[in-house]
Amino acid sequence: xxxxxxxxxxxxxxxxxxxxxxxxDQLEAALARLRACPGIAEAMILATCNRVEILVRSDDxxxxxxxxxxxxxSERGIDLGVLxxxxxxxxxxxxxxxxxxxxxxxxxxxxxxxxxxGQVKRAYExxxxxxxxxxVLDRLLQNALFAAKRTRSATGISRHAVSVAYAAAKLARSxxxxxxxxxxxxxxxxxITELAARHLVSQGVGSLTIANRTYARAQxxxxxxxxxxxxxxxxxxALERVDIVLTGTAAATPVITRETVRRALPAxxxxxxxxxxxxxxRDVEPETNTLAGVYLYDVDDLQEIVDDGLxxxxxxxxxxWRLLDMEVVAFDxxxxxxxxxxxxxxxxxxLHAVGREEIARFGRRLxxxxxxxxxxxxxxxxxxxxxILHTPTVTLKAAADRGEAARFAAxxxxxxxxxxxxxxxxxxxxxxxxxxxxxxx
Amino acid sequence: xxxxxxxxxIVLHATGAAASFAGELxxxxxxxxxxxxxxxxxxxxxxxxLAMLAASGPAVPVxxxxxxxxxxxxxxxxxxLVLSLGRGLPGIALVLPAASAAMVAVALVLPSTPxxxxxxxxxxxxVAHTVVATSGMAALAVAFAMAILFLVKDRALKLKRSVRMLxxxxxxxxxxxxxxxxxxxxxxxxxxxxxxxxxxxxxxxRPLFAWSAKEVFPxxxxxxxxxxxxxxxxxxxxxxxxxxxxxxxxxxGILTVLGMPR
Numbered sequence: 184x185x186x187x188x189x190x191x192x193x194x195x196x197x198x199x200x201x202x203x204x205x206x207x208d209q210l211e212a213a214l215a216r217l218r219a220c221p222g223i224a225e226a227m228i229l230a231t232c233n234r235v236e237i238l239v240r241s242d243d244x245x246x247x248x249x250x251x252x253x254x255x256x257s258e259r260g261i262d263l264g265v266l267x268x269x270x271x272x273x274x275x276x277x278x279x280x281x282x283x284x285x286x287x288x289x290x291x292x293x294x295x296x297x298x299x300x301g302q303v304k305r306a307y308e309x310x311x312x313x314x315x316x317x318x319v320l321d322r323l324l325q326n327a328l329f330a331a332k333r334t335r336s337a338t339g340i341s342r343h344a345v346s347v348a349y350a351a352a353k354l355a356r357s358x359x360x361x362x363x364x365x366x367x368x369x370x371x372x373x374x375i376t377e378l379a380a381r382h383l384v385s386q387g388v389g390s391l392t393i394a395n396r397t398y399a400r401a402q403x404x405x406x407x408x409x410x411x412x413x414x415x416x417x418x419x420x421a422l423e424r425v426d427i428v429l430t431g432t433a434a435a436t437p438v439i440t441r442e443t444v445r446r447a448l449p450a451x452x453x454x455x456x457x458x459x460x461x462x463x464x465r466d467v468e469p470e471t472n473t474l475a476g477v478y479l480y481d482v483d484d485l486q487e488i489v490d491d492g493l494x495x496x497x498x499x500x501x502x503x504w505r506l507l508d509m510e511v512v513a514f515d516x517x518x519x520x521x522x523x524x525x526x527x528x529x530x531x532x533x534l535h536a537v538g539r540e541e542i543a544r545f546g547r548r549l550x551x552x553x554x555x556x557x558x559x560x561x562x563x564x565x566x567x568x569x570x571i572l573h574t575p576t577v578t579l580k581a582a583a584d585r586g587e588a589a590r591f592a593a594x595x596x597x598x599x600x601x602x603x604x605x606x607x608x609x610x611x612x613x614x615x616x617x618x619x620x621x622x623x624x
Numbered sequence: 625x626x627x628x629x630x631x632x633x634i635v636l637h638a639t640g641a642a643a644s645f646a647g648e649l650x651x652x653x654x655x656x657x658x659x660x661x662x663x664x665x666x667x668x669x670x671x672x673x674l675a676m677l678a679a680s681g682p683a684v685p686v687x688x689x690x691x692x693x694x695x696x697x698x699x700x701x702x703x704x705l706v707l708s709l710g711r712g713l714p715g716i717a718l719v720l721p722a723a724s725a726a727m728v729a730v731a732l733v734l735p736s737t738p739x740x741x742x743x744x745x746x747x748x749x750x751v752a753h754t755v756v757a758t759s760g761m762a763a764l765a766v767a768f769a770m771a772i773l774f775l776v777k778d779r780a781l782k783l784k785r786s787v788r789m790l791x792x793x794x795x796x797x798x799x800x801x802x803x804x805x806x807x808x809x810x811x812x813x814x815x816x817x818x819x820x821x822x823x824x825x826x827x828x829x830r831p832l833f834a835w836s837a838k839e840v841f842p843x844x845x846x847x848x849x850x851x852x853x854x855x856x857x858x859x860x861x862x863x864x865x866x867x868x869x870x871x872x873x874x875x876x877g878i879l880t881v882l883g884m885p886r
Contacts, residue, residue: 343787350787353787354790356795357777357781357787357790357791357795357796358781358795358796358797359795359796359797360795360797360798360801449859451860452859452860452862453856453860453861453862453863453866454860454862455796455797455863472782475863475864475865476862476863478781478782480784484784487784487786488786488787491786491787491788492787495788
């Protein structure tokens with residue numbers, strides 16, 4: 184049975200998430216200690232800045248959540264009472280569904296963000312290195328990673344802009360063939376402009392020039408962004424050669440007037456110029472947008488793009504869940520069929536044992552038979568048992584396909600008086616049998 | 625037979641143009657693919673009609689306004705298929721297939737004219753003239769389509785339309801670049817077309833210029849494009865003005881058909 188115990192940005196405050204977080208180099212040792220806990224057969228820990236989740240397969244479904252909670256509390260030195268108020272628990276197919284959603288970015292703070300897929304992959308690799316995974320988690324994680332990749336591409340969930348920086352880059356791509364080689368002028372050295380500039384730099388813009396009323400601040404920011412500082416008075420001249428102007432100063436009145444831009448246009452020889460003004464009050468006179476080849480977007484325009492992008496992502500998320508739910512059902516069917524292994528094996532063993540007992544009971548009456556005849560009788564009995572077994576086995580597998588494996592398995596155990604070694608599901612339960620490469624025969 | 629084939633071709637052409645338009649507008653890849661497939665069929669049929677026309681009667685490729693528009697529509701469609709396959713330019717399917725379908729539809733309506741005896745005397749010049757002039761107009765049709773896309777995208781950017789709307793079209797810079805290159809090719813071929821036309825008239829000992837639509841409109845179109853290209857080179861003119869003049873130049877060029885025999 185799968186159990187997932189976790190906390191995320193919605194369930195726990197940042198200071199608690201910080202305390203609960205595992206560093207990547209701590210994972211293997213932590214997983215080894217977790218696997219030493221009673222009943223934990225397989226385990227994986229996903230630790231990111233926004234979530235800590237522990238996924239286990241346990242032979243003790245009833246106690247697994249408590250075991251993992253206690254492990255997390257003791258491992259990270261958190262009071263168990265405090266922890267319990269901030270963690271969620273998902274069991275069985277819901278745990279698988281949650282993991283599929285997480286891998287796809289559907290549970291992320293920024294809906295559909297792509298980094299989580301890599302983080303899940305790294306968490307899985309750490310668990311594999313620590314030999315903490317087995318057939319069920321291997322299958323689950325491989326399915327989750329594959330499904331997340333496919334779903335992201337099918338729904339295009341991350342295509343839509345959900346931040347001002349992303350929206351600015353999207354606008355720029357709507358104007359220019361390629362952002363590589365583009366010249367960007369940054370006006371102001373505030374935090375938001377810096378973030379937006381960093382995003383543009385990450386998109387491969389060619390050069391970044393930074394101008395600020397305080398030249399020293401422009402220089403500091405230019406150093407951190409590998410750009411060039413520009414004296415404030417040179418800004419009008421710079422407008423003649425840049426492609427994108429990103430502005431966010433704290434000025435009370437516009438620092439770029441329509442007239443300033445108009446004077447720069449002849450030297451631009453028809454090259455389009457994009458202004459992204461994220462300052463409030465605005466840095467660029469709104470009338471600038473009326474100039475040919477000049478496109479001005481202020482913070483409200485960008486917010487509209489962001490809202491639009493969020494709406495698109497929500498719509499894409501609905502579609503993504505629909506696709507992932509099909510994958511979850513497929514995984515659950517696989518797990519149920521795998522879990523049937525011990526029941527089918529016990530059933531066969533039971534019926535063949537009946538056959539052997541009957542041969543023994545008829546021993547004296549079969550004594551006159553020669554070795555060859557006796558072998559024929561035994562073979563006949565085995566064939567009869569096999570024929571009898573065929574329909575119940577097929578029925579059981581069909582029940583698993585309908586999601587009724589557990590009910591049918593219990594029914595069979597009751598009807599045939601099956602006694603599975605190692606408890607309810609047996610020691611060599613389905614997935615463990617898969618490790619051994621066991622078949623039903 | 626030729627007319628029957630042409631009728632089938634125009635039905636396919638119009639259907640393909642409608643499917644491509646709808647696919648591009650609604651962002652349905654399946655419709656766009658179906659449109660491209662149908663348009664390819666129409667292109668093959670139109671080429672076959674042109675070949676049959678050339679093979680029947682006196683072998684002059686373009687005998688009048690109807691043949692000219694058919695050849696132009698077919699060439700523009702061919703250019704659209706090449707551009708949409710090779711460059712994958714979104715938005716182009718909104719303009720070129722519809723424009724080329726309109727040309728072929730008008731060709732179907734106009735009566736076909738036998739060539740004049742004088743024209744047949746200078747068949748070599750006539751072939752060269754019609755091939756380069758028609759190819760030039762086809763390239764200018766692409767410049768025209770790009771100019772329309774430019775105006776639409778420029779307007780969308782100025783009015784801050786949704787990102788989804790903006791994504792329907794290629795980046796503004798791409799539209800401008802493709803349009804400019806198409807115009808360069810078109811202008812060069814149009815220049816050659818005019819030169820071969822003049823040479824043909826010189827051979828026939830006719831006045832080099834007559835005040836007819838067939839001669840005035842190409843010259844006007846040539847002047848517009850010559851101004852546009854030189855202004856772009858000298859002062860970097862581009863944007864809306866460039867797009868509007870490109871549309872005007874193409875409109876003047878297409879009016880040449882008014883002076884052709886009907």
